[in-house]
Amino acid sequence: MQYAHPGLANPEYYVPGLPTDYVAQRYGIDPNEIAKLGSAENPYGASPMARQAVADALDRLHLYPSWTAEPLREKIAEVYGYEPNQVICGAGETEIISLIIRAFCEPGGRILMPGPCFPIYHLFAEAEGRVPVLAYEATDRQTMALDVDTYIEAITNDTRIVFITNPHSPSGTWTSEADVRRIIEAAPNALVVLDEAYVHYSETEGYIHLANEYEHVAVLRTFSKVYGLAGLRIGFGVAPANVVDALLAIKTTWNMGQLQIAGAIAALDDHAHLDRTIETIVTGRAYAQERFAELDRFRMVPDSRSNFFLIEILDPETDSTKVFNGLLERGVIVKDGSVSFRGLEKRFLRSDANFKEKMDRLVDGLADLPAGQDSP
Ligand SMILES: Cc1ncc(COP(=O)(O)O)c(C=O)c1O
Structure with missing residues:
Protein backbone atom coordinates (compact mmCIF):
# COMPACT_ATOMS: atom_id res chain seq x y z
CA MET A 1 0.00 0.00 0.00
CA GLN A 2 1.36 3.39 -1.00
CA TYR A 3 0.47 6.06 1.58
CA ALA A 4 0.64 9.80 0.92
CA HIS A 5 3.47 9.92 3.49
CA PRO A 6 5.14 7.38 5.80
CA GLY A 7 3.40 8.69 8.96
CA LEU A 8 0.14 7.08 7.79
CA ALA A 9 1.54 3.55 7.92
CA ASN A 10 1.43 3.57 11.71
CA PRO A 11 -0.76 6.48 12.82
CA GLU A 12 -1.43 7.61 16.39
CA TYR A 13 -5.03 8.36 17.35
CA TYR A 14 -6.72 10.62 19.87
CA VAL A 15 -7.38 9.01 23.27
CA PRO A 16 -10.72 10.32 24.60
CA GLY A 17 -11.85 10.37 28.25
CA LEU A 18 -13.45 7.05 29.26
CA PRO A 19 -17.25 6.73 28.88
CA THR A 20 -19.47 6.05 31.92
CA ASP A 21 -20.89 2.76 30.60
CA TYR A 22 -17.46 1.24 30.09
CA VAL A 23 -16.34 2.05 33.62
CA ALA A 24 -19.67 0.93 35.11
CA GLN A 25 -19.41 -2.46 33.42
CA ARG A 26 -15.71 -3.02 33.98
CA TYR A 27 -15.80 -2.18 37.71
CA GLY A 28 -19.38 -3.27 38.45
CA ILE A 29 -20.48 0.21 39.55
CA ASP A 30 -23.97 1.71 39.14
CA PRO A 31 -23.63 4.22 36.24
CA ASN A 32 -25.47 6.82 38.34
CA GLU A 33 -22.70 6.59 40.92
CA ILE A 34 -19.93 7.45 38.48
CA ALA A 35 -18.28 10.88 38.54
CA LYS A 36 -17.33 11.54 34.90
CA LEU A 37 -14.57 14.12 35.09
CA GLY A 38 -12.45 13.31 32.06
CA SER A 39 -14.16 14.86 29.04
CA ALA A 40 -14.87 18.49 30.06
CA GLU A 41 -18.55 18.14 29.13
CA ASN A 42 -21.40 20.31 30.37
CA PRO A 43 -22.77 19.04 33.73
CA TYR A 44 -26.29 20.28 32.84
CA GLY A 45 -26.36 18.63 29.42
CA ALA A 46 -27.38 20.36 26.21
CA SER A 47 -28.83 23.86 25.97
CA HIS A 271 -28.12 32.92 27.94
CA ALA A 272 -29.79 31.23 30.93
CA HIS A 273 -28.10 27.91 30.17
CA LEU A 274 -24.78 29.64 29.63
CA ASP A 275 -24.98 31.62 32.86
CA ARG A 276 -25.88 28.72 35.12
CA THR A 277 -23.19 26.51 33.55
CA ILE A 278 -20.50 29.12 34.08
CA GLU A 279 -21.66 29.78 37.65
CA THR A 280 -21.54 26.05 38.49
CA ILE A 281 -18.10 25.52 36.98
CA VAL A 282 -16.57 28.57 38.64
CA THR A 283 -18.06 27.59 42.01
CA GLY A 284 -16.99 23.95 41.65
CA ARG A 285 -13.45 25.00 40.69
CA ALA A 286 -13.07 27.23 43.76
CA TYR A 287 -14.55 24.54 45.98
CA ALA A 288 -12.10 21.94 44.62
CA GLN A 289 -9.23 24.32 45.33
CA GLU A 290 -10.35 24.59 48.98
CA ARG A 291 -10.75 20.87 49.37
CA PHE A 292 -7.35 20.12 47.83
CA ALA A 293 -5.77 21.93 50.79
CA GLU A 294 -6.69 18.80 52.81
CA LEU A 295 -4.43 16.58 50.69
CA ASP A 296 -0.69 16.30 51.16
CA ARG A 297 0.14 13.80 48.40
CA PHE A 298 -1.56 15.81 45.64
CA ARG A 299 -1.62 19.46 44.59
CA MET A 300 -4.20 21.22 42.44
CA VAL A 301 -2.27 23.36 39.95
CA PRO A 302 -3.82 26.78 40.72
CA ASP A 303 -5.25 29.55 38.56
CA SER A 304 -7.30 27.51 36.13
CA ARG A 305 -9.77 29.71 34.24
CA SER A 306 -11.26 26.67 32.50
CA ASN A 307 -13.63 23.81 33.33
CA PHE A 308 -10.68 21.54 34.13
CA PHE A 309 -7.51 21.69 36.19
CA LEU A 310 -4.30 19.72 36.60
CA ILE A 311 -3.55 17.61 39.64
CA GLU A 312 0.14 17.15 40.40
CA ILE A 313 1.21 14.02 42.28
CA LEU A 314 3.60 14.97 45.09
CA ASP A 315 4.05 11.40 46.41
CA PRO A 316 7.17 10.02 44.64
CA GLU A 317 6.03 6.44 45.30
CA THR A 318 3.05 6.57 42.96
CA ASP A 319 2.35 7.77 39.41
CA SER A 320 -0.50 9.06 37.27
CA THR A 321 -1.50 5.66 35.87
CA LYS A 322 -1.76 4.09 39.32
CA VAL A 323 -3.78 7.05 40.58
CA PHE A 324 -5.98 7.02 37.48
CA ASN A 325 -6.77 3.32 37.94
CA GLY A 326 -7.33 3.74 41.68
CA LEU A 327 -9.85 6.50 40.99
CA LEU A 328 -11.62 4.40 38.35
CA GLU A 329 -12.14 1.64 40.92
CA ARG A 330 -13.76 4.29 43.09
CA GLY A 331 -16.04 5.37 40.24
CA VAL A 332 -14.17 8.57 39.38
CA ILE A 333 -13.06 9.12 35.78
CA VAL A 334 -10.30 11.67 35.14
CA LYS A 335 -7.52 11.87 32.53
CA ASP A 336 -4.15 10.20 33.02
CA GLY A 337 -1.79 12.97 31.91
CA SER A 338 0.81 10.51 30.62
CA VAL A 339 -1.75 8.94 28.25
CA SER A 340 -3.75 12.01 27.25
CA PHE A 341 -1.06 14.68 26.73
CA ARG A 342 2.23 14.18 24.91
CA GLY A 343 5.08 15.21 27.17
CA LEU A 344 3.06 15.50 30.39
CA GLU A 345 4.59 12.30 31.81
CA LYS A 346 3.57 10.43 34.93
CA ARG A 347 3.20 13.23 37.48
CA PHE A 348 -0.10 14.78 36.39
CA LEU A 349 -3.79 14.00 35.99
CA ARG A 350 -6.47 16.30 34.61
CA SER A 351 -9.91 16.58 36.16
CA ASP A 352 -12.99 18.56 35.15
CA ALA A 353 -14.43 21.21 37.42
CA ASN A 354 -18.03 20.24 38.11
CA PHE A 355 -20.73 20.17 40.81
CA LYS A 356 -19.44 20.31 44.40
CA GLU A 357 -20.53 16.75 45.07
CA LYS A 358 -18.45 15.56 42.12
CA MET A 359 -15.47 17.49 43.46
CA ASP A 360 -16.01 15.74 46.79
CA ARG A 361 -15.91 12.38 45.00
CA LEU A 362 -12.59 13.33 43.42
CA VAL A 363 -10.92 14.63 46.58
CA ASP A 364 -12.30 11.82 48.76
CA GLY A 365 -11.17 9.29 46.16
CA LEU A 366 -7.63 10.71 46.13
CA ALA A 367 -7.51 10.76 49.94
CA ASP A 368 -8.65 7.13 49.98
CA LEU A 369 -5.81 5.86 47.75
CA PRO A 370 -3.25 3.90 49.71
CA ALA A 371 0.18 5.55 49.80
CA GLY A 372 2.74 4.52 47.22
CA GLN A 373 1.20 1.34 45.84
CA ASP A 374 -1.33 0.10 43.34
CA SER A 375 -4.81 0.50 44.68
CA PRO A 376 -6.32 -2.62 46.27
C1 LIG B 1 -8.28 23.03 23.55
C2 LIG B 1 -9.39 22.40 22.76
N1 LIG B 1 -9.69 22.91 21.56
C3 LIG B 1 -10.68 22.39 20.81
C4 LIG B 1 -11.42 21.33 21.26
C5 LIG B 1 -12.40 20.79 20.26
O1 LIG B 1 -13.62 20.54 20.56
P1 LIG B 1 -14.71 20.16 19.48
O2 LIG B 1 -14.09 19.48 18.31
O3 LIG B 1 -15.62 19.27 20.23
O4 LIG B 1 -15.31 21.46 19.07
C6 LIG B 1 -11.16 20.75 22.49
C7 LIG B 1 -11.92 19.58 22.97
O5 LIG B 1 -11.62 18.89 23.87
C8 LIG B 1 -10.10 21.31 23.27
O6 LIG B 1 -9.76 20.78 24.45
Whole structure:
Protein backbone atom coordinates (compact mmCIF):
# COMPACT_ATOMS: atom_id res chain seq x y z
CA MET A 1 0.00 0.00 0.00
CA GLN A 2 1.36 3.39 -1.00
CA TYR A 3 0.47 6.06 1.58
CA ALA A 4 0.64 9.80 0.92
CA HIS A 5 3.47 9.92 3.49
CA PRO A 6 5.14 7.38 5.80
CA GLY A 7 3.40 8.69 8.96
CA LEU A 8 0.14 7.08 7.79
CA ALA A 9 1.54 3.55 7.92
CA ASN A 10 1.43 3.57 11.71
CA PRO A 11 -0.76 6.48 12.82
CA GLU A 12 -1.43 7.61 16.39
CA TYR A 13 -5.03 8.36 17.35
CA TYR A 14 -6.72 10.62 19.87
CA VAL A 15 -7.38 9.01 23.27
CA PRO A 16 -10.72 10.32 24.60
CA GLY A 17 -11.85 10.37 28.25
CA LEU A 18 -13.45 7.05 29.26
CA PRO A 19 -17.25 6.73 28.88
CA THR A 20 -19.47 6.05 31.92
CA ASP A 21 -20.89 2.76 30.60
CA TYR A 22 -17.46 1.24 30.09
CA VAL A 23 -16.34 2.05 33.62
CA ALA A 24 -19.67 0.93 35.11
CA GLN A 25 -19.41 -2.46 33.42
CA ARG A 26 -15.71 -3.02 33.98
CA TYR A 27 -15.80 -2.18 37.71
CA GLY A 28 -19.38 -3.27 38.45
CA ILE A 29 -20.48 0.21 39.55
CA ASP A 30 -23.97 1.71 39.14
CA PRO A 31 -23.63 4.22 36.24
CA ASN A 32 -25.47 6.82 38.34
CA GLU A 33 -22.70 6.59 40.92
CA ILE A 34 -19.93 7.45 38.48
CA ALA A 35 -18.28 10.88 38.54
CA LYS A 36 -17.33 11.54 34.90
CA LEU A 37 -14.57 14.12 35.09
CA GLY A 38 -12.45 13.31 32.06
CA SER A 39 -14.16 14.86 29.04
CA ALA A 40 -14.87 18.49 30.06
CA GLU A 41 -18.55 18.14 29.13
CA ASN A 42 -21.40 20.31 30.37
CA PRO A 43 -22.77 19.04 33.73
CA TYR A 44 -26.29 20.28 32.84
CA GLY A 45 -26.36 18.63 29.42
CA ALA A 46 -27.38 20.36 26.21
CA SER A 47 -28.83 23.86 25.97
CA PRO A 48 -32.64 23.43 26.23
CA MET A 49 -33.16 25.97 23.46
CA ALA A 50 -30.82 24.00 21.19
CA ARG A 51 -32.68 20.78 21.98
CA GLN A 52 -35.97 22.35 20.95
CA ALA A 53 -34.49 23.77 17.75
CA VAL A 54 -33.01 20.38 16.85
CA ALA A 55 -36.41 18.72 17.39
CA ASP A 56 -38.07 21.35 15.17
CA ALA A 57 -35.43 20.83 12.46
CA LEU A 58 -36.33 17.13 12.09
CA ASP A 59 -38.91 18.21 9.51
CA ARG A 60 -36.07 19.38 7.30
CA LEU A 61 -33.96 16.21 7.41
CA HIS A 62 -34.68 15.35 3.78
CA LEU A 63 -33.34 18.71 2.58
CA TYR A 64 -29.69 19.45 1.89
CA PRO A 65 -28.41 22.09 4.28
CA SER A 66 -26.65 25.22 3.08
CA TRP A 67 -23.15 23.96 2.19
CA THR A 68 -21.56 26.93 4.00
CA ALA A 69 -24.02 26.67 6.94
CA GLU A 70 -25.06 30.19 5.89
CA PRO A 71 -27.79 30.80 8.51
CA LEU A 72 -25.31 29.95 11.26
CA ARG A 73 -22.56 32.05 9.70
CA GLU A 74 -24.97 34.99 9.64
CA LYS A 75 -25.91 34.49 13.27
CA ILE A 76 -22.27 34.19 14.43
CA ALA A 77 -21.33 37.25 12.37
CA GLU A 78 -24.10 39.26 14.00
CA VAL A 79 -23.24 38.13 17.55
CA TYR A 80 -19.48 38.73 17.29
CA GLY A 81 -19.24 41.73 14.96
CA TYR A 82 -18.04 40.06 11.77
CA GLU A 83 -19.26 39.64 8.19
CA PRO A 84 -20.62 36.16 7.30
CA ASN A 85 -17.74 35.67 4.83
CA GLN A 86 -15.34 35.90 7.79
CA VAL A 87 -16.92 32.86 9.48
CA ILE A 88 -16.22 29.16 8.89
CA CYS A 89 -18.31 26.41 10.52
CA GLY A 90 -17.27 22.83 11.11
CA ALA A 91 -18.08 19.52 12.76
CA GLY A 92 -16.48 20.70 16.00
CA GLU A 93 -13.46 22.91 16.29
CA THR A 94 -11.40 19.84 15.49
CA GLU A 95 -12.60 19.86 11.88
CA ILE A 96 -11.58 23.49 11.50
CA ILE A 97 -8.16 22.76 13.02
CA SER A 98 -7.62 20.03 10.42
CA LEU A 99 -8.66 22.36 7.59
CA ILE A 100 -6.30 25.08 8.79
CA ILE A 101 -3.37 22.66 8.95
CA ARG A 102 -4.02 21.54 5.38
CA ALA A 103 -4.64 25.00 3.97
CA PHE A 104 -1.90 27.00 5.68
CA CYS A 105 1.05 24.63 6.07
CA GLU A 106 2.59 22.69 3.20
CA PRO A 107 3.64 19.03 3.68
CA GLY A 108 6.87 19.01 5.68
CA GLY A 109 6.20 22.52 7.03
CA ARG A 110 6.48 23.43 10.73
CA ILE A 111 3.56 24.07 13.08
CA LEU A 112 4.32 25.52 16.50
CA MET A 113 2.28 24.56 19.56
CA PRO A 114 2.80 24.65 23.33
CA GLY A 115 4.07 21.41 24.86
CA PRO A 116 2.00 19.76 26.23
CA CYS A 117 -1.09 20.89 24.33
CA PHE A 118 -4.48 19.73 23.00
CA PRO A 119 -3.31 16.55 21.18
CA ILE A 120 -5.40 17.14 18.06
CA TYR A 121 -2.92 19.84 16.97
CA HIS A 122 0.03 17.44 16.67
CA LEU A 123 -2.01 14.35 15.71
CA PHE A 124 -3.54 16.11 12.68
CA ALA A 125 -0.22 17.71 11.78
CA GLU A 126 1.43 14.30 11.71
CA ALA A 127 -1.49 12.62 9.92
CA GLU A 128 -1.18 15.27 7.19
CA GLY A 129 2.61 14.95 6.89
CA ARG A 130 3.31 18.32 8.54
CA VAL A 131 5.86 18.72 11.36
CA PRO A 132 4.50 19.63 14.81
CA VAL A 133 6.97 21.53 16.98
CA LEU A 134 5.96 21.19 20.62
CA ALA A 135 7.58 23.98 22.64
CA TYR A 136 8.01 22.08 25.93
CA GLU A 137 10.43 24.73 27.16
CA ALA A 138 7.58 27.27 27.01
CA THR A 139 5.63 25.55 29.80
CA ASP A 140 6.55 26.83 33.25
CA ARG A 141 6.85 23.59 35.29
CA GLN A 142 5.56 25.17 38.50
CA THR A 143 2.50 27.02 37.21
CA MET A 144 2.10 24.86 34.03
CA ALA A 145 1.20 28.15 32.32
CA LEU A 146 2.50 29.32 28.94
CA ASP A 147 5.75 31.26 29.26
CA VAL A 148 5.15 33.79 26.53
CA ASP A 149 8.74 35.03 26.10
CA THR A 150 10.02 31.49 25.63
CA TYR A 151 7.16 30.68 23.25
CA ILE A 152 8.01 33.71 21.13
CA GLU A 153 11.64 32.56 20.96
CA ALA A 154 10.43 29.28 19.45
CA ILE A 155 8.85 31.09 16.45
CA THR A 156 11.09 30.87 13.38
CA ASN A 157 10.87 32.32 9.87
CA ASP A 158 9.59 29.02 8.54
CA THR A 159 6.91 28.50 11.21
CA ARG A 160 3.67 28.33 9.20
CA ILE A 161 1.07 28.08 11.97
CA VAL A 162 1.29 29.13 15.64
CA PHE A 163 -1.31 27.72 18.07
CA ILE A 164 -2.34 29.55 21.22
CA THR A 165 -4.92 27.95 23.52
CA ASN A 166 -6.62 30.34 25.93
CA PRO A 167 -7.50 29.24 28.55
CA HIS A 168 -4.37 27.18 28.15
CA SER A 169 -4.56 23.40 27.86
CA PRO A 170 -4.09 21.28 29.91
CA SER A 171 -3.49 23.74 32.79
CA GLY A 172 -6.46 26.07 32.22
CA THR A 173 -4.26 29.09 32.95
CA TRP A 174 -4.84 32.45 31.29
CA THR A 175 -2.75 34.48 28.86
CA SER A 176 -3.37 38.24 28.83
CA GLU A 177 -4.46 40.11 25.71
CA ALA A 178 -1.16 42.00 25.66
CA ASP A 179 0.75 38.70 25.65
CA VAL A 180 -1.47 37.17 22.96
CA ARG A 181 -0.81 40.27 20.84
CA ARG A 182 2.94 39.92 21.43
CA ILE A 183 2.83 36.36 20.06
CA ILE A 184 0.74 37.46 17.07
CA GLU A 185 3.09 40.32 16.28
CA ALA A 186 6.15 38.05 16.59
CA ALA A 187 4.76 35.74 13.89
CA PRO A 188 3.90 37.96 10.91
CA ASN A 189 4.70 35.17 8.42
CA ALA A 190 2.52 32.56 10.10
CA LEU A 191 -1.20 32.08 10.62
CA VAL A 192 -1.79 32.48 14.37
CA VAL A 193 -4.67 30.32 15.60
CA LEU A 194 -6.20 31.37 18.90
CA ASP A 195 -8.21 28.45 20.27
CA GLU A 196 -10.85 29.76 22.69
CA ALA A 197 -12.70 26.47 23.26
CA TYR A 198 -13.05 27.14 27.01
CA VAL A 199 -13.18 30.92 27.01
CA HIS A 200 -16.56 31.25 28.75
CA TYR A 201 -15.15 29.77 31.94
CA SER A 202 -12.63 32.62 32.14
CA GLU A 203 -15.59 34.96 32.77
CA THR A 204 -14.26 37.32 30.12
CA GLU A 205 -15.37 38.04 26.55
CA GLY A 206 -12.08 36.58 25.30
CA TYR A 207 -10.21 38.01 22.35
CA ILE A 208 -12.43 37.06 19.44
CA HIS A 209 -12.09 40.64 18.14
CA LEU A 210 -8.42 40.03 17.25
CA ALA A 211 -9.30 38.33 13.95
CA ASN A 212 -10.73 41.68 12.85
CA GLU A 213 -7.49 43.48 13.64
CA TYR A 214 -4.82 41.25 12.12
CA GLU A 215 -4.60 39.71 8.66
CA HIS A 216 -2.95 36.56 9.97
CA VAL A 217 -5.18 35.60 12.92
CA ALA A 218 -8.01 33.06 13.23
CA VAL A 219 -10.00 32.64 16.45
CA LEU A 220 -11.75 29.31 17.04
CA ARG A 221 -14.65 28.41 19.32
CA THR A 222 -16.78 25.35 19.99
CA PHE A 223 -20.36 24.49 20.94
CA SER A 224 -19.14 21.35 22.73
CA LYS A 225 -18.43 22.92 26.11
CA VAL A 226 -20.56 25.68 27.61
CA TYR A 227 -23.47 25.06 25.20
CA GLY A 228 -23.41 21.33 26.00
CA LEU A 229 -23.51 20.19 22.37
CA ALA A 230 -20.44 17.92 22.21
CA GLY A 231 -22.56 15.15 20.68
CA LEU A 232 -23.89 17.38 17.90
CA ARG A 233 -20.41 18.40 16.63
CA ILE A 234 -20.29 22.14 15.94
CA GLY A 235 -17.40 24.56 16.02
CA PHE A 236 -16.57 27.77 14.23
CA GLY A 237 -13.75 30.10 13.40
CA VAL A 238 -13.58 33.79 12.57
CA ALA A 239 -10.76 35.00 10.33
CA PRO A 240 -10.08 37.39 7.45
CA ALA A 241 -12.27 36.53 4.44
CA ASN A 242 -9.35 35.28 2.32
CA VAL A 243 -8.45 32.78 5.07
CA VAL A 244 -12.06 31.57 5.21
CA ASP A 245 -12.25 31.31 1.40
CA ALA A 246 -9.38 28.81 1.39
CA LEU A 247 -10.95 26.74 4.17
CA LEU A 248 -14.28 26.61 2.29
CA ALA A 249 -12.48 25.24 -0.76
CA ILE A 250 -11.06 22.20 1.05
CA LYS A 251 -13.81 21.33 3.51
CA THR A 252 -16.25 18.51 2.79
CA THR A 253 -18.97 20.28 0.85
CA TRP A 254 -21.89 19.61 3.25
CA ASN A 255 -19.94 19.33 6.48
CA MET A 256 -22.75 20.76 8.63
CA GLY A 257 -26.18 19.11 8.78
CA GLN A 258 -29.59 20.68 9.37
CA LEU A 259 -29.56 19.71 13.06
CA GLN A 260 -26.17 21.22 13.74
CA ILE A 261 -27.07 24.50 12.09
CA ALA A 262 -30.43 24.79 13.88
CA GLY A 263 -29.02 23.73 17.28
CA ALA A 264 -26.12 26.14 17.18
CA ILE A 265 -28.23 29.15 16.17
CA ALA A 266 -30.59 28.52 19.08
CA ALA A 267 -27.77 27.85 21.56
CA LEU A 268 -26.27 31.29 20.91
CA ASP A 269 -29.41 32.83 22.40
CA ASP A 270 -29.60 30.50 25.41
CA HIS A 271 -28.12 32.92 27.94
CA ALA A 272 -29.79 31.23 30.93
CA HIS A 273 -28.10 27.91 30.17
CA LEU A 274 -24.78 29.64 29.63
CA ASP A 275 -24.98 31.62 32.86
CA ARG A 276 -25.88 28.72 35.12
CA THR A 277 -23.19 26.51 33.55
CA ILE A 278 -20.50 29.12 34.08
CA GLU A 279 -21.66 29.78 37.65
CA THR A 280 -21.54 26.05 38.49
CA ILE A 281 -18.10 25.52 36.98
CA VAL A 282 -16.57 28.57 38.64
CA THR A 283 -18.06 27.59 42.01
CA GLY A 284 -16.99 23.95 41.65
CA ARG A 285 -13.45 25.00 40.69
CA ALA A 286 -13.07 27.23 43.76
CA TYR A 287 -14.55 24.54 45.98
CA ALA A 288 -12.10 21.94 44.62
CA GLN A 289 -9.23 24.32 45.33
CA GLU A 290 -10.35 24.59 48.98
CA ARG A 291 -10.75 20.87 49.37
CA PHE A 292 -7.35 20.12 47.83
CA ALA A 293 -5.77 21.93 50.79
CA GLU A 294 -6.69 18.80 52.81
CA LEU A 295 -4.43 16.58 50.69
CA ASP A 296 -0.69 16.30 51.16
CA ARG A 297 0.14 13.80 48.40
CA PHE A 298 -1.56 15.81 45.64
CA ARG A 299 -1.62 19.46 44.59
CA MET A 300 -4.20 21.22 42.44
CA VAL A 301 -2.27 23.36 39.95
CA PRO A 302 -3.82 26.78 40.72
CA ASP A 303 -5.25 29.55 38.56
CA SER A 304 -7.30 27.51 36.13
CA ARG A 305 -9.77 29.71 34.24
CA SER A 306 -11.26 26.67 32.50
CA ASN A 307 -13.63 23.81 33.33
CA PHE A 308 -10.68 21.54 34.13
CA PHE A 309 -7.51 21.69 36.19
CA LEU A 310 -4.30 19.72 36.60
CA ILE A 311 -3.55 17.61 39.64
CA GLU A 312 0.14 17.15 40.40
CA ILE A 313 1.21 14.02 42.28
CA LEU A 314 3.60 14.97 45.09
CA ASP A 315 4.05 11.40 46.41
CA PRO A 316 7.17 10.02 44.64
CA GLU A 317 6.03 6.44 45.30
CA THR A 318 3.05 6.57 42.96
CA ASP A 319 2.35 7.77 39.41
CA SER A 320 -0.50 9.06 37.27
CA THR A 321 -1.50 5.66 35.87
CA LYS A 322 -1.76 4.09 39.32
CA VAL A 323 -3.78 7.05 40.58
CA PHE A 324 -5.98 7.02 37.48
CA ASN A 325 -6.77 3.32 37.94
CA GLY A 326 -7.33 3.74 41.68
CA LEU A 327 -9.85 6.50 40.99
CA LEU A 328 -11.62 4.40 38.35
CA GLU A 329 -12.14 1.64 40.92
CA ARG A 330 -13.76 4.29 43.09
CA GLY A 331 -16.04 5.37 40.24
CA VAL A 332 -14.17 8.57 39.38
CA ILE A 333 -13.06 9.12 35.78
CA VAL A 334 -10.30 11.67 35.14
CA LYS A 335 -7.52 11.87 32.53
CA ASP A 336 -4.15 10.20 33.02
CA GLY A 337 -1.79 12.97 31.91
CA SER A 338 0.81 10.51 30.62
CA VAL A 339 -1.75 8.94 28.25
CA SER A 340 -3.75 12.01 27.25
CA PHE A 341 -1.06 14.68 26.73
CA ARG A 342 2.23 14.18 24.91
CA GLY A 343 5.08 15.21 27.17
CA LEU A 344 3.06 15.50 30.39
CA GLU A 345 4.59 12.30 31.81
CA LYS A 346 3.57 10.43 34.93
CA ARG A 347 3.20 13.23 37.48
CA PHE A 348 -0.10 14.78 36.39
CA LEU A 349 -3.79 14.00 35.99
CA ARG A 350 -6.47 16.30 34.61
CA SER A 351 -9.91 16.58 36.16
CA ASP A 352 -12.99 18.56 35.15
CA ALA A 353 -14.43 21.21 37.42
CA ASN A 354 -18.03 20.24 38.11
CA PHE A 355 -20.73 20.17 40.81
CA LYS A 356 -19.44 20.31 44.40
CA GLU A 357 -20.53 16.75 45.07
CA LYS A 358 -18.45 15.56 42.12
CA MET A 359 -15.47 17.49 43.46
CA ASP A 360 -16.01 15.74 46.79
CA ARG A 361 -15.91 12.38 45.00
CA LEU A 362 -12.59 13.33 43.42
CA VAL A 363 -10.92 14.63 46.58
CA ASP A 364 -12.30 11.82 48.76
CA GLY A 365 -11.17 9.29 46.16
CA LEU A 366 -7.63 10.71 46.13
CA ALA A 367 -7.51 10.76 49.94
CA ASP A 368 -8.65 7.13 49.98
CA LEU A 369 -5.81 5.86 47.75
CA PRO A 370 -3.25 3.90 49.71
CA ALA A 371 0.18 5.55 49.80
CA GLY A 372 2.74 4.52 47.22
CA GLN A 373 1.20 1.34 45.84
CA ASP A 374 -1.33 0.10 43.34
CA SER A 375 -4.81 0.50 44.68
CA PRO A 376 -6.32 -2.62 46.27
C1 LIG B 1 -8.28 23.03 23.55
C2 LIG B 1 -9.39 22.40 22.76
N1 LIG B 1 -9.69 22.91 21.56
C3 LIG B 1 -10.68 22.39 20.81
C4 LIG B 1 -11.42 21.33 21.26
C5 LIG B 1 -12.40 20.79 20.26
O1 LIG B 1 -13.62 20.54 20.56
P1 LIG B 1 -14.71 20.16 19.48
O2 LIG B 1 -14.09 19.48 18.31
O3 LIG B 1 -15.62 19.27 20.23
O4 LIG B 1 -15.31 21.46 19.07
C6 LIG B 1 -11.16 20.75 22.49
C7 LIG B 1 -11.92 19.58 22.97
O5 LIG B 1 -11.62 18.89 23.87
C8 LIG B 1 -10.10 21.31 23.27
O6 LIG B 1 -9.76 20.78 24.45
